[in-house]
Amino acid sequence: MKYYKSRSIKVTIIKMTMVFTLILSVSISSICFISFESLLKNSLQLSTSSNLKLIMNSFTSNMTDVQTLARWCSMNYTLANYLTNEDDDKKISLEAWNRLSEEYRNNLAYYYIERVVVSNFEGKYLQATSRSTTKATKISEHIQESSYFDELYNDFTFKWVGLLPNDIGDNTKDLIIPIIRPIYNKSSPDKIGWVYISVTSNILTDALKLYSIPSDSKVYLTIEDKTYLIDNGKFSLTNDLDDVVSLNKKTAKSTIRTIRTESGKKETLVTYTSNLSGWSLSQTISASVFNKQKSMYIFIILLIIGIVMLLGVLLLIDLNRKINRPIYKIKKKLECVAKGDFSIDKEIEWDNELGTIGIGINKLSGDIAELINDKIQDEKERQSLEYQMLLSQINPHFLYNTLNSIKWMATIQNATGIAEMTTSLSRLMKSVSKDTNQIISIQQELDLLNNYFIIQKYRYGGTIRLDIHVIDEDLYQCQIPKFTLQPMVENAIFHGIEPKGSVGKIIITIDSLDDQTIQITIEDNGIGLSEEQISSILATNDNSSSGLFKKIGINNVNQRIRYAFGDNYGLQFHSKEGEYTIITILLPKLITPPA
Structure with missing residues (x-):
């Protein structure tokens, strides 16, 4: 039964190939016989128009020189x-x-x-x-x-x-x-x-002498309202062009018409108009040249039909030789995959469409094997991750309660610095763990920054100072990505003021650049940054362990602003080594909706 199916596919392919070849041959013959006459006429018309153009361009060039002489004499x-x-x-x-x-x-x-x-x-x-x-x-x-x-x-x-x-x-x-x-x-x-x-x-x-004119073709010269028949270099007035039967085609310079000559014969006339006003040159299409090319086209059509038939036979032989064996091998490989054999078989990767199927089957086998291995590995990692999550699950309320206990003990012992640091740390931790909003108000962002700076102020013994100037009270309610200012201040402390080894000052100014834009500047009097350092900071995140958050660097802030508001916003650096660094943040002026 299987053998019968295989043979039936083969017979189907043979029948389809033969039918396709016959249909293709008949179609080509029909199309060629229908269109070749039009193609021949268009070819002859184009060739005639090109020849007339060459003649008229040569004539026009000489007449232009004559006109130049006339103008010279006039002036x-x-x-x-x-x-x-x-x-x-x-x-x-x-x-x-x-x-x-x-x-x-x-x-x-x-x-x-x-x-x-x-x-x-x-x-x-x-x-x-x-x-x-x-x-x-x-x-x-x-x-x-x-x-x-x-x-x-x-x-x-x-x-x-x-x-x-x-x-x-x-x-x-x-x-x-x-x-x-x-x-x-x-x-x-x-x-x-x-x-x-x-x-x-x-x-x-003289220009016409360079152009071979068939004996049954006529050439006419039109000057204003007079038309001359040119025959063997002689010019004679004629009315042949007066009786226009139809206008076939017209372009800027060329016109193709069907005319009836004085003898009553219909002919196709190609006219090329010169750049000289009132001058044109016309020629009728030669019937002898058309018939000669027509015979050549018929021969070409027969040759094409023969080639198509021959190609059909060769295609039939090639399909018979190349399809049955590859299909059988692909079938055997699919049976092996169904039995659990996912090995790669290079013999089915031929350099044709069936080979593409073979490559796909090999890729499928490899993907299945890889998927099984990945599944096993994922299960192992899942079990390990579950164990680690159990170890890391600490109740946040326990942490807040502990920090509050430390704060009250410090207050009782009159250690106000420890109490203030503990309160700031508790507020920071609570904001990180509980508030999931990515966009907050500038007022909330400044509160986070103040909590962070209190910790740093005690760490550096009061050698750094932070001044914040908000020019317009309405700006407090404008939107800003969460933890935008903290990394800027952290960068100013660690990379600007701390290496300087002296008292440092950070000034933050928040103002409106225009009706649509907020400009925030963070200026420090640290050691400054070179152009290479600025490029490096903007290109990579600073994941130093000394920062508050390993994953929030200056580049991260810049990218978050661009993702949130567009490429017109973000960070700009201006620095002078040994003196200062100014970071400018551009944000859209958007009001934070009330909670």
Whole structure:
């Protein structure tokens, strides 16, 4: 019967593995077939957007350099001086031309600037051109008479009118991007002339040459409200982008849309917008590239399915080999534990999940053995503790009665010091044994301190003095942890005044720091403390046998205050070696409720 159960578990594992593998394969196939098309489109769109970004960034960088040249011409003192000079001084003219030529040839976009003309409205002008460009005559009048001059000249910033024929160049078939900006007077905001810059269309086509464009993909350039189809370096106006079917995705710089071209075909269009106002570059997604990657994805899907099936078979073999034997050994070990054998069996601690169970069984065996030993030891200690408690049970009333008897005998014999010490000790003992409150009033704490100090005063023969100043009577009813002041005074006596070997004084001042805080200072004129001694006192408890309580040290007091009221309260030390020590205690101002 047991053998049948073992085999049934094995069969169950095999069935579950096979079902899991089949479900996983079908799920992966379904998910991949459903999502791969979207993933492919997103990948192509992202790749296209990145390529357009590189092209537009290169173009924008060059156009920014051209704009920099235009701004320089608008504000340059030398050019303004030339345009306003009425004497036609050749020295001024030569200086202006040299300065313009130098700036023109040093510009990073020099290769794409066909011509730079600086002129006033009376026809006086300078021009700098590339080596392959002829210097046309009457160019100032020709530019001013152009249809776009007033539009570009009067605009507040750079205005774009699109790609225009080069009417004043050597090859009128070439397209240029005209830029016209006003030139300002050197000493006033008045306009005294203008600068004309013609930029060749190569500034864009050269960037496109570095980018491989599939034959069935189209590239469009949009300048303000004009759209150009770029084909083999040629620009032609088109309305392909006017019919937008849907907006698929939009980010700060990129836009993905579905458009219907003039031929009626729907295509996915990726557009990247330049930092130059009104400029953008668009490209349609290539169907051939998509189909090619689609075939590759189908192959990858089939490969994944095959790998999953193979892994399922290997998993089945591995489970069949690794599960039956470990389960049998774990079962035998549990039978031994049930019979009282708590020995550790390292053979069941494999490096897998079953090994974790084996480690747990070994730990359980060890814990049971340790628990039995601890139980025996605890029983022995309990019997010993009961015996010691019987020895230490002294009736507190017997102790108080004895101290009272000593007090009355001392009073009868006129030994007032002994009577006073005995009374103080009796009160201290009664407070310790009967009053279990951990938080008491400052009045009660001062009473405990006075009882303690009376004993110390007689011990040191009156060589120490304690002065207590409570600034406000209401402070007597504020809360303080029990036995807070006694360890402070004890520390001042034992570590400050006693080593000094002379008369000592301790001053305790209780005052309000603010409406929420009480400040208690304990000052002594002892030998003082070093920084190392202060750190040591705050870090460890002083369990000296000479103190009233072994377990209540300065660090203990500090910790009790923090535990009771928070980290904003506690002890602070200020000391000067050989002169004094001041301990400051900060407490919250809390009134002790009436008993």
